[in-house]
Amino acid sequence: MPSRAGFPGAQDAFVRDLAQVSVDDLAAVGGKAANVGALMRVGFDVPPGFCVTTEAYRQVVRGTPVEDGTIADPRAAREAILAAAFPEPVAAAVREAYARLEPGGGPVAVRSSATAEDLPGASFAGQQDTYLDVTGIEDVLDAVHRCWASLWTDRAVAYRAAQGIDGSGVALAVVVQRMVDARAAGVLFTADPVTGRRRQAVIDAAPGLGEAVVSGAVDPDRFVVDTVTERILDRRPGGSPIGREPCLTDAEARALASLGDRVEDSFGSPQDIEWAVDTAGRTWLVQSRPITTLYPVPVRDAAVSPDDARVYFCISLAQGLHRPITPMGIAAFRLIGSGFLDLIGRRPERILDGPGGFAVGGGRIFLDATPIVRSAVGREIFPRALDVMEARSAVVLRELFTDRRFSVLPRSRRRFARGALHLAARVRLPLLVGQAVISPAAARRRVRRLAVEVRSRDVPAGGDIPTRVDAVAELLFRAMPLAPRSLPGAVVGFALLGLAGRLSRGSRGSGELQTVLRSVPYNVTTEMDLELWRVAVRARADAESRSALATRTPRELAAGYRAGTLPVVLQQSMADFLDRYGHRAVAEIDLGMPRWSEDPAHLFGVLTGYLRLDPDAATPEQHFADGARDARAMMLTLVRRARRRGRLRAAGVRFCLRRARALVGLREMPKFLIVTAMSRARTAMLRIGSELADSGRIAAPGDVFFLDFDEVKRAAAGEDLRAAVSERRQRYDAELRRRHVPRVLLSDGTELEAIGSGSVADRAGVLRGTPASAGTVTAAARVILDPVDAHLEPGEILVAPSTDPGWTPLFLTAGGLVMEMGGANSHGAVVAREYGIPAVVGVPGATEAIATGAEVTIDGASGVVTLAAGGR
Secondary structure, eight states, X not given: OOOSSOOOOOOOSSEEEGGGOOGGGHHHHHHHHHHHHHHHHHTOOOOOEEEEOHHHHHHHHTTSTTTTSOOSOHHHHHHHHHHSOOOHHHHHHHHHHHHHHOTTOOOEEEEEEETTSSBTTBOOTTTSOEEEEEOSHHHHHHHHHHHHHGGGOHHHHHHHHHHTOOGGGOOEEEEEEEOOOEEEEEEEEEEOTTTOOEEEEEEEEEESOTHHHHHTOSOOEEEEEETTTTEEEEEEOOSSSTTOOOSSOHHHHHHHHHHHHHHHHHHTSOEEEEEEEETTSOEEEEEEEEOTTSOOOOEESSOOOTTSOOEEEEHHHHTTOOSOOOHHHHHHHXXXXXXXXXXXXXXXXXXXXXXXXXXXXXXXXXXXXHHHHTOHHHHHHHHHHHHHHOHHHHHHHHGGGGOGGGOOOTTHHHHHHHHHHHHHHHTTHHHHHHHHHHOHHHHHHHHHHHHHHHXXXXXXXXXXXXXXXXXXXXXXXXXXXXXXXXXXXXXXXXXXXXXXXXXXXXXXXXXXXXXXXXXXXXXXXXXXXXXXXXXXXXXXXXHHHHHHHHHSOHHHHHHHHHHTOSOHHHHHHHHHHHHHHTTOOTTTTSTTSOOTTXXXXXXXXXXXXXXXXXXXXXXXHHHHHHHHHHHHHHHHHHHHHHHTTOHHHHHHHHHHHHHHHHHGGGGGHHHHHHHHHHHHHHHHHHHHHHHHHHTTSSSSGGGGGGSOHHHHHHHHTTOOOHHHHHHHHHHHHHHHTOOOOOSEEEXXXXXXXXXXXXXXXXXXXXXEOEEEEOOEEEEEEEEOSOOTTOOOOTTOEEEESOOOGGGGGGGGGOSEEEESSOOTTSHHHHHXXXXXXXXXXXXXXXXXXXXXXXXXXXXXXXXEEEEOTTOO
16 A cells, blocks of 8 residues: 655655655656655655656667657657667666565556646646556566657647647656555546636546546546535436446545645646545545646736626637737736726726726736626627627627626616716717718818827837836827727717618618628728738739749748848838838737837738739729629619608618718727827837847847836836746747637636537538628638738638738638637628628637638628538
């Protein structure tokens, strides 16, 4: 029977007693051994054993092609390791350690422990090999040898590549532990790995060894336990053998859940734990690793009670931003949010400590939507807005309305009305609405003046750094009022479109009203995209420019542009474009993202794609003109039908539709103005970053965006923040690889969309979303997670998690659009309609269900995406 203490033995370069190992020894013992050692040190019951260190692995690979860790063929790497002789000094150390652990040559478990394994960002669960019930020193040595080779299994190599882990820096240790004579064993998750709910233990258990549960060889018993109340929420016996009693009693399941809770508290994060109950009823912990698939629970700047349930809505995704936001980008959001609160008459500091406000999780910004959900007016307005902007989120939020934790609070209507009236008065809303209705041209001129106003704002280049940082903060704080001052025109346009729909009800078909919005004028984003197309047209007509685009990479072209050495036509055309639109970017709402004026490589990549369009094919400008013609024709049709019901009705439909087309193009202006202000702020912060880098406070000018504004002041005062920046960059890079970001999260970690959601397909090969742009197209899919350096062939269907204006140049030559986020009037849907490409949005899991190159049919009128047989 295992004892709680470690075995007595010497510590050398090749063998370590597990009881003496800690997380500080990660490089020598790997993640699994470090975690097991940490469990022992805290006092949990863990089978004793020893660890064969990474130095032993380096001994065996020395002189082989695997030594530098860069071998291309995993099979060749495994064969090279297995063919290498087992170093005698290592073998001697293992023999001695095994003899001390099991003097009679008893059974042990031999487990791989990689240096990149069982870490908060990468669990590597099941990627390397484990051998159980190994007896005798020769078999132990053989198992150790095979564990070394398993560092190079195909699955482990692929996992490292997916996690962005450099194989040259990875090594493998091996854990050898005494076997537990198990009556039952299995896996315990201290948080629900599917829904994400914390403090809800999920236990899979089976008689005998737990490896059968881990490998999926048996259908285990399952218990779900609320670790706060100790109530068993679910109990399901396994399927084999039929009719047997569960291998754990309810009391044992509760005790195991409580034990897991203590392990989670010790490690500070939810854990995936392997355990075993021996024949005497004692519970042993075999290993513990972080559950890396859980999305981090958003953290508010001001703490709330753990018993106070909150609802967090992901603003990042709603803005078309799937990637994380830099720390300074998050700080800028806080300032802009404070500006909004000031506008509606609330104290700006409420953005930090009020019942609403922002929270941050996984580098994304979430809105604490609890006050909205608990408000009668919020329940009426917010989901309806999401119906057209982000339809799946609206569905998820409505599911909360029956949850007693989020019942409506008294006087919520009065508070909303007070804020709305204050906002209307501050921005002179009645006047702006009246102006838009009477004279759309005057409304557009007023918005253009706002654009001139924001472009004139700047931060002084001189003065001390704290003063300039304060000026940047003031610029961002004052940027928020620009949005509501520029928005009324577009709101009036959509309202009149809705009124036209009511007046023409019964005389129009599905999707016909949306046709009126094809190719609307005065949209700064579509104007930008068409201007970039004209750059391509000029380049195609110039032999030198055409050759440069055809033979150089986007990075080379960008470098040439910055050096001023591109062919004259291409150089001047791009300079003119960037003079107007250089402040824009992919993920442009993040202050930390480079603007196109800094790095135009993405634009050159798009231009190269444009030139692949068949010269005889219809151009984007022709498509845009055709769309405008279709819109005018549909307006005449709807007016003609309305005339059958009266001249006054027909006049009303005509007036509403004309005003709608004249105004809805202004919908892009609020973001355009804020992004313009952000560009000014970014320029100032880059100058400050250069000064801090020159003085050694940070390593490079761009590192300034991994600090917040107060930290920049501290750096200016002499504090060295390079270590903080490095750690944040690592977290940021890890989040860039995250494929799934939840729309709505509860404060206990529950992702509502994962509860009983099942598959988004109603039958094999069919995905459903929100109809966004009518039309049907069948073509090859291209899954793109980040448009920078992306390659999209003309006519391919673009499949993306979400989009913002930085993506839209790709729309000009796309055959269709499928998007995981969005609703009928989300940014991607609107632009797709304007360009006349079929689109389906709000398709959960589309980037995982669809593979690049698969043939896909999308029906933009019904919201159905169909994969050809074998399309995944």
